[in-house]
Amino acid sequence: MTITRRSMMATLLAGAGASLVPARFLRAQGTPGTPATWEWTTYGADLKSTRYAPLDQINADNFADLEVAWRFKTDALGPRPEFNFQTTPLMVGGVVYTTAGSRRAVVALDAATGELLWMHREDEGARGAAAPRQLSGRGLAYWSDGQDARIVYVTPGYRLVALDARTGTP
Numbered sequence: 001m002t003i004t005r006r007s008m009m010a011t012l013l014a015g016a017g018a019s020l021v022p023a024r025f026l027r028a029q030g031t032p033g034t035p036a037t038w039e040w041t042t043y044g045a046d047l048k049s050t051r052y053a054p055l056d057q058i059n060a061d062n063f064a065d066l067e068v069a070w071r072f073k074t075d076a077l078g079p080r081p082e083f084n085f086q087t088t089p090l091m092v093g094g095v096v097y098t099t100a101g102s103r104r105a106v107v108a109l110d111a112a113t114g115e116l117l118w119m120h121r122e123d124e125g126a127r128g129a130a131a132p133r134q135l136s137g138r139g140l141a142y143w144s145d146g147q148d149a150r151i152v153y154v155t156p157g158y159r160l161v162a163l164d165a166r167t168g169t170p
Contacts, residue, residue: 038053038054038055039091039092039093040053040088040089040090040091040092041090041091041092041142042090042141042142043088043139043141069112069114070113070114071114072100072107072109072114072116074100077100077105077107077119087099087139087140088139089139090139090140090142090151091111092142092144092149092165094110094111094112095108095109095110095111095117095165096108096109096110096111097109097140097142097151097165098139098140099139099140099153104121104122104153104155104156105119105120105121106119106120106121106140106151106153106163106168107119108151108165108168117168118167118168119168120161120163120168120169120170122155122157122159122161124155124156124157124159127157128155128156128157130157131155131156131157131158133156133158139153140152140153141153142165143162144165148164149164149165149166150162150163150164150165151163151164151165151168
């Protein structure tokens with residue numbers, strides 16, 4: 001692969017532009033680290049990136065009695081189903097959002113049942129097929145202004161996409 005000065009500059013500009021987007025989304029999310037009800041809205045759980053869940057339902061006394069609540073099978077997501085997720089799912093309003101499948105589909109699952117609510121797969125054609133970044137990626141971002149809610153992610157072909165969190169439509 002030959003890297004030209006032009007492609008290097010385009011990549012740097014795209015990266016710089018993408019780095020400005022999350023700040024706009026973060027400003028609209030309110031007080032850092034204090035979701036109205038406990039949710040995992042960012043990669044680090046909250047805007048302080050505490051990676052802490054203040055839930056006390058699971059403890060040393062009942063840990064051995066835990067059972068699988070549900071499973072999500074990825075075999076319907078393409079020719080190379082995922083078996084190794086390297087992403088942190090988000091949980092907002094009783095919905096789990098994550099990436100899945102070899103073409104990095106975004107899925108929304110009912111947190112209580114595991115039922116697939118919606119799936120979005122960006123068709124990037126040759127651009128996506130030739131991209132060096134394949135498989136499920138590293139995750140999603142959530143943004144809401146209290147009325148509108150979006151799931152934001154980067155496709156394998158380096159496109160920034162914002163989806164309606166309720167419907168999965170761009």
